Amino acid sequence: QQQVKQSPQSLIVQKGGISIINCAYENTAFDYFPWYQQFPGKGPALLIAIRPDVSEKKEGRFTISFNKSAKQFSLHIMDSQPGDSATYFCAASVGTSGSRLTFGEGTQLTVNP
Amino acid sequence: ETGVTQTPRHLVMGMTNKKSLKCEQHLGHNAMYWYKQSAKKPLELMFVYNFKEQTENNSVPSRFSPECPNSSHLFLHLHTLQPEDSALYLCASSQGWGGLYNEQFFGPGTRLTVL
Numbered sequence: 001q002q003q004v005k006q007s008p009q010s011l012i013v014q015k016g017g018i019s020i021i022n023c024a025y026e027n028t029a030f031d032y033f034p035w036y037q038q039f040p041g042k043g044p045a046l047l048i049a050i051r052p053d054v055s056e057k058k059e060g061r062f063t064i065s066f067n068k069s070a071k072q073f074s075l076h077i078m079d080s081q082p083g084d085s086a087t088y089f090c091a092a093s094v095g096t097s098g099s100r101l102t103f104g105e106g107t108q109l110t111v112n113p
Numbered sequence: 114e115t116g117v118t119q120t121p122r123h124l125v126m127g128m129t130n131k132k133s134l135k136c137e138q139h140l141g142h143n144a145m146y147w148y149k150q151s152a153k154k155p156l157e158l159m160f161v162y163n164f165k166e167q168t169e170n171n172s173v174p175s176r177f178s179p180e181c182p183n184s185s186h187l188f189l190h191l192h193t194l195q196p197e198d199s200a201l202y203l204c205a206s207s208q209g210w211g212g213l214y215n216e217q218f219f220g221p222g223t224r225l226t227v228l
Contacts, residue, residue: 004155009153034216041221042221043117043203043204043205043219043220043221043222044156044203044219045218045219046216046217089155089156099144099161099207099209099210099215099217100158100161100169101156101158101217102155103155103156104155105153105154105155106153106155
């Protein structure tokens with residue numbers, strides 16, 4: 001049973017554009033939602049995370065938007081750069097520990113110069 | 114060495130071979146994880162060790178056998194694998210298991226191909 005569904009599978013954006021990746025979850029007990037970034041040949045690295053008591057969190061060019069009633073959350077990358085080209089994974093966990101993560105399928109982002 | 118290291122980075126093995134994957138974390142963490150990453154699939158948590166004790170086994174087939182001799186080292190022993198076991202195997206570590214905001218730090222992975 002896939003508990004976190006991520007879309008799109010791949011995304012191509014022009015430099016300077018906005019990249020948007022969406023995730024939907026089923027388990028209403030989830031209460032910690034991190035995003036991971038993975039470059040080729042590297043392991044995933046935590047990019048930004050949100051708890052359900054806020055609807056938005058921004059760190060630099062990266063913003064998470066969270067809609068608890070719709071059970072959806074999304075990653076927005078403003079002013080996308082070629083260096084942002086990577087695979088992005090959303091995840092969720094029960095409890096704010098982030099220990100037992102359920103991951104989405106991943107989105108391969110390509111930012112063209 | 115810094116962060117989480119994994120060796121080997123690439124491994125090709127036959128279905129009758131026995132091999133081991135090694136993970137070492139240099140972060141002073143107490144929890145270590147094994148994940149399986151297959152193309153276009155979510156990362157699958159396989160095993161978790163906290164203070165050298167196994168706390169999670171996500172119904173992983175017995176042909177995968179983990180070993181955690183101390184909090185810095187984690188092994189995954191492989192035997193009689195199947196071609197569908199071909200994947201990227203990722204190791205991760207975190208300060209603890211179950212506490213607040215335990216960020217997981219991942220290694221670069223071992224790309225395993227089973228012939």
